[in-house]
Amino acid sequence: MLHDAKPDPAEKPVSAEERVESAPGELIRAGQQVYGRFRDTPARANLLDAPYLGLPRGMRRWRLKEWQAVQISTPELFMNLALFDAKLMSLVQIKIYDKRRGQKHVFERKLPPLQMRIADSLLDSRNGYAGREVVLAFENHARDGYLDLLVDLEGEGKRPRINGKLRLRMDLGAPHVVSMPLVDGGMYSHKGMFPVTGRLTIGDEVHELTRDRALGLLDDHKGYYPYVMRWDWLTSAKVDDAGVAWGFNLTRNQCREPDRYNENCVWREDRFGTLPAVTFERRNEGRPDEVWLVRDTEGRVDVEFRPTVPGDVRVNALVVESRYRGPFGHVRGRLAATGLPDLVLDDWFGMGEDFHLRC
Numbered sequence: 001m002l003h004d005a006k007p008d009p010a011e012k013p014v015s016a017e018e019r020v021e022s023a024p025g026e027l028i029r030a031g032q033q034v035y036g037r038f039r040d041t042p043a044r045a046n047l048l049d050a051p052y053l054g055l056p057r058g059m060r061r062w063r064l065k066e067w068q069a070v071q072i073s074t075p076e077l078f079m080n081l082a083l084f085d086a087k088l089m090s091l092v093q094i095k096i097y098d099k100r101r102g103q104k105h106v107f108e109r110k111l112p113p114l115q116m117r118i119a120d121s122l123l124d125s126r127n128g129y130a131g132r133e134v135v136l137a138f139e140n141h142a143r144d145g146y147l148d149l150l151v152d153l154e155g156e157g158k159r160p161r162i163n164g165k166l167r168l169r170m171d172l173g174a175p176h177v178v179s180m181p182l183v184d185g186g187m188y189s190h191k192g193m194f195p196v197t198g199r200l201t202i203g204d205e206v207h208e209l210t211r212d213r214a215l216g217l218l219d220d221h222k223g224y225y226p227y228v229m230r231w232d233w234l235t236s237a238k239v240d241d242a243g244v245a246w247g248f249n250l251t252r253n254q255c256r257e258p259d260r261y262n263e264n265c266v267w268r269e270d271r272f273g274t275l276p277a278v279t280f281e282r283r284n285e286g287r288p289d290e291v292w293l294v295r296d297t298e299g300r301v302d303v304e305f306r307p308t309v310p311g312d313v314r315v316n317a318l319v320v321e322s323r324y325r326g327p328f329g330h331v332r333g334r335l336a337a338t339g340l341p342d343l344v345l346d347d348w349f350g351m352g353e354d355f356h357l358r359c
Contacts, residue, residue: 018274018338027179033186038177041122041142045188045222052185052224062087065225066118068127068138071217073237078349083127086359089320090116092129097328105159145171160203168194168216174272180261183254185224192218193247193267229357232280234305236331236350245269250278250294266337273337303333305352325354
């Protein structure tokens, strides 16, 4: 079970940061967004029904940024697979890192407008792209407790052929859904940590993913971001030596009242605990000794991330400019989430983002 929606009256009052509720059927009611932190999947995000800068619905659609991504961690592999629709530009991204060999396999394709459509709900939908040499699809069945991820990528140069079908067991993990105010509009994010099963073939090597060794971190996201989008992000997951699944999400984005509205958390098996707002500090950027420091004001978050595997996307095309960094690397530190034991990060492998997009 996740957090109880009806705490014991004798317990201390629950802060806004800690309050977790069941998701409403729709996040927009009577034209207003329902803000909060939820333990399950809403039937509809329906952000297009929310007002934004007085724009009509057709124009709001062009300003709503949407994506679905999954990070998958095993003892041998770390992956990020994403479909990103910023309307003026879209992106298909497949990044897989073989930890044992120190090899990174990357595919990124920038798409013109209207080449992608992200579904409103995860209950029963499909988000995908099929093009020359690549298929990437998320078959969402949260109503039935799973999400299937399909990937088929032709080899090119030193990159081998990659194909497989993986299943995130949403019935066995911990969804973490937030609905929050941005600078001018609102955002919705469905995070979650789930066991992964399936088979992934990279060249002539077959990887069998089992629920006791493989974890997936879901990121389904929609938001009315400003023309210049900015955020910092760090995430990772691991099954510890005792066989317990752990993960975390740390984000500093463009939300109003970040002390009240943020998506920071720690996962443990099928539960999550909340964390306070955080700041990111980067030292020695671009050097081999670069380090990102992620901290809060209460001493509950004290984490350092050392990038070791670069991952940049650069675009400069008139109205669209990207200065995105998404490296993989090593994480150390400590996280003290509400209602969970402290999590000590002893050289975990994870992913960070320094996101800047003018679009």
